[in-house]
Amino acid sequence: MKNAQELIKLNHMKVTKGRLAVLQYLIDTGEPLTIENISLGVGFLNKVTVYRILDIFVSRGLVYQTDFRKGKAYFEFQEHHHHHVVCTVCGYKEEIAACISPAILKSVIKETRSFSSIDRHMLEFFGVCNKCGVSKNNY
Amino acid sequence: MKNAQELIKLNHMKVTKGRLAVLQYLIDTGEPLTIENISLGVGFLNKVTVYRILDIFVSRGLVYQTDFRKGKAYFEFQEHHHHHVVCTVCGYKEEIAACISPAILKSVIKETRSFSSIDRHMLEFFGVCNKCGVSKNNY
DNA sequence: CTCTAAAAGCAAATATTTTGCATTTAAAAT
DNA sequence: ATTTTAAATGCAAAATATTTGCTTTTAGAG
Numbered sequence: 001m002k003n004a005q006e007l008i009k010l011n012h013m014k015v016t017k018g019r020l021a022v023l024q025y026l027i028d029t030g031e032p033l034t035i036e037n038i039s040l041g042v043g044f045l046n047k048v049t050v051y052r053i054l055d056i057f058v059s060r061g062l063v064y065q066t067d068f069r070k071g072k073a074y075f076e077f078q079e080h081h082h083h084h085v086v087c088t089v090c091g092y093k094e095e096i097a098a099c100i101s102p103a104i105l106k107s108v109i110k111e112t113r114s115f116s117s118i119d120r121h122m123l124e125f126f127g128v129c130n131k132c133g134v135s136k137n138n139y
Numbered sequence: 140m141k142n143a144q145e146l147i148k149l150n151h152m153k154v155t156k157g158r159l160a161v162l163q164y165l166i167d168t169g170e171p172l173t174i175e176n177i178s179l180g181v182g183f184l185n186k187v188t189v190y191r192i193l194d195i196f197v198s199r200g201l202v203y204q205t206d207f208r209k210g211k212a213y214f215e216f217q218e219h220h221h222h223h224v225v226c227t228v229c230g231y232k233e234e235i236a237a238c239i240s241p242a243i244l245k246s247v248i249k250e251t252r253s254f255s256s257i258d259r260h261m262l263e264f265f266g267v268c269n270k271c272g273v274s275k276n277n278y
Numbered sequence: 279c280t281c282t283a284a285a286a287g288c289a290a291a292t293a294t295t296t297t298g299c300a301t302t303t304a305a306a307a308t
Numbered sequence: 309a310t311t312t313t314a315a316a317t318g319c320a321a322a323a324t325a326t327t328t329g330c331t332t333t334t335a336g337a338g
Contacts, residue, residue, distance in 0.1 A: 014335055016285060035325075049286050051326070058208075059227065067206035067261070069197075071295050072325060085247065085254050088198065094254070098247045100239060100262070108224060108237045108264055115224050115233070118266040122206070123239070125247055127257040153304055155316065174294080185318050190295070192316090210326055211294060 011060040018045050022053045026063060026077035032084070032093065034072050066122050068093065085125040089132035099123065150199040157184050161192045165202060165216035171223070171232065173211050205261050207232065226268035238262065 004023040008015050021042045026033065029041070035054065039047045054075050057063035064078045068086050085094045100123060108118055143162040147154050160181045165172065168180070174193065178186045193214050196202035203217045207225050224233045239262060247257055 014284065016335070018286065046287050047325095048288080048327085052285075065208060067212075069204060069212070071212070073206075073208070073210070085251050085257065087254070088258070092253065094251055096247055096250050098243050098250060100243070104237055104239070108235055111235050111237060112224050112233055114231065114268045114270070115226070115266045116269055118224065118264045119227070120266075121262065121264045123260065123262045125257045125260045127254045127259075129253045130255055131253075153315065155304070157317070186294095187296085187319080188317050 007062060011062050013056060013060065018042075018049055019053050019057075021045065022050060023057070023062070023077065026075065027079075030077065030079075031095075032066060032068070032074035032076040034074055036072075038075065061120060064120075064122075066124055068124065069126070083123045083125065085127060087129035087132055088126050089128050092129050092131070094129075096125070146201060150201050152195060152199065157181075157188055158192050158196075160184065161189060162196070162201070162216065165214065166218075169216065169218075170234075171205060171207070171213035171215040173213055175211075177214065200259060203259075203261075205263055207263065208265070222262045222264070224264040224266060226271055227265050228267050228271035231268050231270070233268075235264070 002010070004020050004027060005015055007023060008019055013019065022038060022045070025038060025041045033041070035047060035050050038054070039045060039050045042050070045053075054063060054065070054073075058065045058075070062077070064076045064081070066074050066076070066084075068074055068084075068091070069088075070091070080097075081099060082095055082097055083099060085096055086092070100121065105118060105121075109115070141149070143159050143166060144154055146162060147158055152158065161177060161184070164177060164180045172180070174186060174189050177193070178184060178189045181189070184192075193202060193204070193212075197204045197214070201216070203215045203220070205213050205215070205223075207213055207223075207230070208227075209230070219236075220238060221234055221236055222238060224235055225231070239260065244257060244260075248254070
């Protein structure tokens with residue numbers, strides 16, 4: 001388990017107070033957070049800077065950016081790569097280990113004519129949680 | 140191949156001029172569109188109404204809502220369910236057939252304690268297209 | 279310690295999404 | 309056909325999210 005500073009260095013970025021704080025906050029909370037969440041959580045950073053820090057973290061693959069159909073981006077440090085199931089009624093989110101298989105990734109590479117490699121993917125599942133009632137259309 | 144009106148009726152919604160126009164536009168263009176795109180494309184609908192129409196289309200599974208890390212939602216009619224590879228440099232999008240396997244979906248259901256069914260999922264791949272250069276970090 | 283490119287701050291603009299309420303309309307009931 | 313009514317739409321405004329341009333600060337190389 002590496003610390004924030006090592007992780008930043010390993011990914012070829014300047015180690016700054018802001019980046020350390022954002023990454024540490026993401027590591028500590030361990031759940032998907034919005035820019036607003038992070039900005040408030042860290043406390044001393046300009047929100048624009050938070051946007052820029054997350055942009056670069058995501059582009060280096062240090063942070064997973066995703067979308068839960070809430071009209072804004074969510075960011076999460078992923079010590080272990082994973083995805084979520086989201087309730088479309090109450091917004092409850094559960095972490096899941098299920099992920100695409102290497103075979104699927106290979107088939108993507110094989111299928112596409114315009115990309116020779118895939119850096120990352122975003123995968124989220126939506127349903128209605130047991131509290132909110134049981135959904136009918138399965139697929 | 141069903142027409143817009145049948146599709147709306149089949150999904151238990153009132154058939155309105157707005158819904159017909161939006162769905163038809165999505166069918167005709169056949170690519171992921173933003174609210175702005177659809178609003179302009181249809182021409183006569185208030186943008187708020189477009190939001191509301193897409194909300195209900197997505198909730199009924201008639202339309203696939205996704206996110207390409209552009210700070211806004213994309214919507215696409217999916218005659219055949221599919222996903223995309225997106226270039227993180229130029230934004231170029233390519234349609235791909237690759238999708239999660241039924242086995243993965245089963246494993247999600249098995250893994251989660253809070254959901255008894257999954258209605259839909261969002262899956263997108265990101266990379267750098269051949270035009271923009273070749274990315275290094277593969278996984 | 280100096281220097282410089284990169285990062286952060288700040289203010290403002292732009293874009294996206296949501297909300298509340300008045301009006302219109304689809305389609306069911308008469 | 310006409311009436312009725314819940315659902316859909318329009319409109320204006322608010323709230324929220326994201327981007328941009330430019331100045332100042334700072335990490336880290338030399």
